[in-house]
Amino acid sequence: NAGVTQTPKFRVLKTGQSMTLLCAQDMNHEYMYWYRQDPGMGLRLIHYSVGEGTTAKGEVPDGYNVSRLKKQNFLLGLESAAPSQTSVYFCASTRSGRTYTGELFFGEGSRLTVL
């Protein structure tokens, strides 16, 4: 019963390097999200997707790109990493529809350090 799985769990990058975080969910959820968590700031939405092939910007999208080629996967890319992107990244998913009341299912997080 995997739920939401993120890889890798830890990564150290040098400034200017690129990388991709992978999120996979096995709950057939339509909506998927990428958040970052920083001390004293809660979770802030980077990008989200309301279905396969669609993505949109959240509140802090600069420096990130995303893709949702398959319904179960949501990729977060950093093309040129900066120290300000040092953070813990969480992927989340949820079902869609008017019965949705805000319950998100989160992965375990990916800790990224940019030197």
Add this chain to the structure above:
Amino acid sequence: DQQVKQNSPSLSVQEGRISILNCDYTNSMFDYFLWYKKYPAEGPTFLISISSIKDKNEDGRFTVFLNKSAKHLSLHIVPSQPGDSAVYFCAALKRTASYDKVIFGPGTSLSVIP
């Protein structure tokens, strides 16, 4: 501009006593309010929610109270247990034309002392 605020970064409570975590919000258009719990090295997990048209919701040891006039909600944990030690995030859901937006507060770290 933080729309969901948790003004207490941390809280310590004795085991068996009541824990009260507070949250304030600035937008009257939220549809639901939620609490999430997060242990170290894990993702947040949903704990309890309340509709904006209700003033109380209870689930076992957890009760959430909503005071719309004060734009304030609180989570009560009774009795508190050491396993409740975690970071608690208050969150609010606002339905939009494009997607259902969940906004998180900065979190309160609860320590339950045995």
